[in-house]
Amino acid sequence: MSDNFASPHDRDLDERVRPPGWINPSPAPRYDLVVVGAGTAGLVCAAGAAGLGARVALVERHRLGGDCLNYGCVPSKALIRAARAAHDAGNGAPFGVTGCHGTGVDGAAVMERMRRLRAEIGRHDAAVRFRDLGVHVFFGQGSFISRNALEVDGRRLNFVHAAVCTGARAAAPPVPGLAEAGYLTNETIFSLATLPARLAVIGGGPIGCELAQAAARLGSSVTVIEAAPEILPREDTDAAALVRHALERDRVSFLTAAAVVGVERRSGARTLIVRQGDQSHEVTADEILVGAGRTPNIEGLGLERAGIVADPLRGVRVNDRLRTDNPRVYAAGDICSPYRFTHAADAMARIVVANALFGARQRFSTQIIPWCTYTDPEVAHVGLYEREAGERGLAVDTLTVPLTEVDRALLDGEDEGFARVHLKRGTDRIVGATIVARHAGEMLNELTLAMSAGLGLSAIGRSIHPYPTQAEAIKKLADAWNRTRLTPGVKRLMGIMLTLRRLWR
Numbered sequence: 001m002s003d004n005f006a007s008p009h010d011r012d013l014d015e016r017v018r019p020p021g022w023i024n025p026s027p028a029p030r031y032d033l034v035v036v037g038a039g040t041a042g043l044v045c046a047a048g049a050a051g052l053g054a055r056v057a058l059v060e061r062h063r064l065g066g067d068c069l070n071y072g073c074v075p076s077k078a079l080i081r082a083a084r085a086a087h088d089a090g091n092g093a094p095f096g097v098t099g100c101h102g103t104g105v106d107g108a109a110v111m112e113r114m115r116r117l118r119a120e121i122g123r124h125d126a127a128v129r130f131r132d133l134g135v136h137v138f139f140g141q142g143s144f145i146s147r148n149a150l151e152v153d154g155r156r157l158n159f160v161h162a163a164v165c166t167g168a169r170a171a172a173p174p175v176p177g178l179a180e181a182g183y184l185t186n187e188t189i190f191s192l193a194t195l196p197a198r199l200a201v202i203g204g205g206p207i208g209c210e211l212a213q214a215a216a217r218l219g220s221s222v223t224v225i226e227a228a229p230e231i232l233p234r235e236d237t238d239a240a241a242l243v244r245h246a247l248e249r250d251r252v253s254f255l256t257a258a259a260v261v262g263v264e265r266r267s268g269a270r271t272l273i274v275r276q277g278d279q280s281h282e283v284t285a286d287e288i289l290v291g292a293g294r295t296p297n298i299e300g301l302g303l304e305r306a307g308i309v310a311d312p313l314r315g316v317r318v319n320d321r322l323r324t325d326n327p328r329v330y331a332a333g334d335i336c337s338p339y340r341f342t343h344a345a346d347a348m349a350r351i352v353v354a355n356a357l358f359g360a361r362q363r364f365s366t367q368i369i370p371w372c373t374y375t376d377p378e379v380a381h382v383g384l385y386e387r388e389a390g391e392r393g394l395a396v397d398t399l400t401v402p403l404t405e406v407d408r409a410l411l412d413g414e415d416e417g418f419a420r421v422h423l424k425r426g427t428d429r430i431v432g433a434t435i436v437a438r439h440a441g442e443m444l445n446e447l448t449l450a451m452s453a454g455l456g457l458s459a460i461g462r463s464i465h466p467y468p469t470q471a472e473a474i475k476k477l478a479d480a481w482n483r484t485r486l487t488p489g490v491k492r493l494m495g496i497m498l499t500l501r502r503l504w505r
């Protein structure tokens with residue numbers, strides 16, 4: 001069974017992030033900052049501004065915490081962790097662990113654990129916590145009524161500055177029959193009592209891949225349909241190939257370079273008609289998950305009344321200082337960013353607070369934004385891909401260390417993957433890096449720090465890494481770079497010096 005149902009943990013979550021019976025406060029005559037949308041971007045704007053003494057109003061139409069807490073990072077990573085436990089429990093044989101066959105998954109317990117942890121983590125985003133920080137929290141749909149006022153719940157909020165942080169939602173692919181047949185998105189899949197026995201996933205991006213692997217490991221039979229020739233089409237192609245291989249081993253089926261041309265409801269199930277080249281396939285599933293990109297939430301915001309320009313694909317238009325076409329209004333997060341990540345929303349919100357309230361002139365383009373897709377193995381990336389460097393006419397040297405050369409990865413049985421770095425040609429300046437490893441997201445930070453601090457790869461080479469760790473892969477990249485400097489000429493010169501020293505002593 002995979003029906004939606006109400007869990008006691010969801011009631012706990014609501015007590016925190018959408019308290020029943022919440023009474024919106026009487027508005028102040030004028031706010032320094034009115035924030036519309038209380039996902040990561042909005043919460044960070046509100047907490048940051050209030051912490052610095054500003055009078056702040058925060059407007060949310062649904063649940064504080066937005067996608068990340070309620071329908072994104074938090075519930076998905078809880079499922080991914082449960083899926084890893086299931087996978088590891090059943091795969092002890094290579095380690096000499098017996099009795100791993102026949103381990104089972106209690107799907108309802110997996111979902112309950114996710115909801116319990118989500119409710120617990122929800123305390124950071126609680127309405128009461130924000131009220132105690134001095135923020136006026138309003139529940140309701142926010143809509144601009146002029147260039148310096150917003151309306152919520154019939155109340156007018158006048159502002160010196162405002163921040164639009166209304167995020168994005170799952171884009172609905174224009175597939176005939178899909179809406180009628182019904183489908184899940186990230187806003188509904190985490191409300192299921194258990195995962196479905198058969199799941200079709202439209203879209204092989206981060207959402208599709210993370211959830212497809214988790215569902216497969218937790219017992220669902222999963223098919224991913226991806227329009228591009230390969231899954232994770234934005235990633236390094238070797239990285240995407242490794243992820244595909246890993247997911248196939250977990251029994252995820254793929255139809256790539258494929259288009260869903262129709263969906264039909266047949267005897268309780270859903271049948272997707274998929275065209276792949278000149279072939280036609282039918283995929284039958286109990287549920288369809290759509291993870292085919294995002295649509296910015298601009299509707300009903302009254303943007304035109306505030307002089308804010310937006311478009312349905314890219315969202316609100318901002319300059320590099322995150323200011324909209326209305327100089328009083330800024331924007332942060334998925335509503336205006338090509339980097340749709342929680343940490344990017346957080347970084348943008350900090351810029352908005354500094355620029356809007358304190359006249360700073362911080363630029364978003366100076367930020368170095370890493371990201372990680374939490375499949376197993378994970379794919380973590382920062383900076384440019386090799387193809388992007390090529391497009392910009394930037395010549396690079398690329399170094400790769402396979403994890404088979406890293407002792408700890410071998411000992412852990414996690415040697416499928418690599419660490420790869422792109423250096424400005426002839427230098428040790430890092431312009432981009434990709435890591436594929438079970439904990440690639442944790443390993444990447446050293447390279448991100450080096451890039452943002454302007455440290456070259458040789459600085460990483462000079463820092464001592466504990467043995468045995470998988471992060472030694474990065475130190476080995478530095479060693480590989482050092483070896484490239486040992487040209488035959490340099491080697492000969494060193495040989496002569498050593499010979500002379502031997503003779504002299």
Ligand SMILES: Cc1cc2nc3c(=O)[nH]c(=O)nc-3n(C[C@H](O)[C@H](O)[C@H](O)COP(=O)(O)OP(=O)(O)OC[C@H]3O[C@@H](n4cnc5c(N)ncnc54)[C@H](O)[C@@H]3O)c2cc1C
Pocket residue numbers: 036037038039040041042059060061062063064065066067068069071072073074076140141142143165166167168186207297300301332333334335339340341342343344345374
């Ligand atoms: C399944 C999934 C997994 C993800 N995993 C990760 C991950 O592991 N790591 C990562 O970095 N990122 C991840 N992301 C992306 C991350 O969730 C988003 O980038 C992040 O939530 C963006 O924050 P935001 O504040 O811009 O928008 P949102 O979180 O979308 O918040 C916007 C808020 O505005 C509210 N709102 C909209 N319009 C109005 C209005 N008119 N009035 C009042 N309120 C309004 C909405 O209700 C919502 O609460 C994931 C996303 C998904 C879907």
Ligand SMILES: NC(=O)c1ccc[n+]([C@@H]2O[C@H](COP(=O)([O-])OP(=O)(O)OC[C@H]3O[C@@H](n4cnc5c(N)ncnc54)[C@H](O)[C@@H]3O)[C@@H](O)[C@H]2O)c1
Pocket residue numbers: 173174202203204205206207208210225226227228231232233258259260290291292293294339340341371372373374
């Ligand atoms: N670990 C993370 O940080 C994480 C995890 C999940 C989501 N996210 C964020 O959420 C955003 C949205 O994720 P997403 O996976 O929905 O979007 P995405 O745009 O990254 O990937 C969507 C995929 O769906 C494919 N697609 C689009 N239309 C299709 C169709 N009709 N049929 C088949 N395939 C189709 C695209 O080719 C693409 O590969 C991401 O851009 C990312 O920023 C981040």
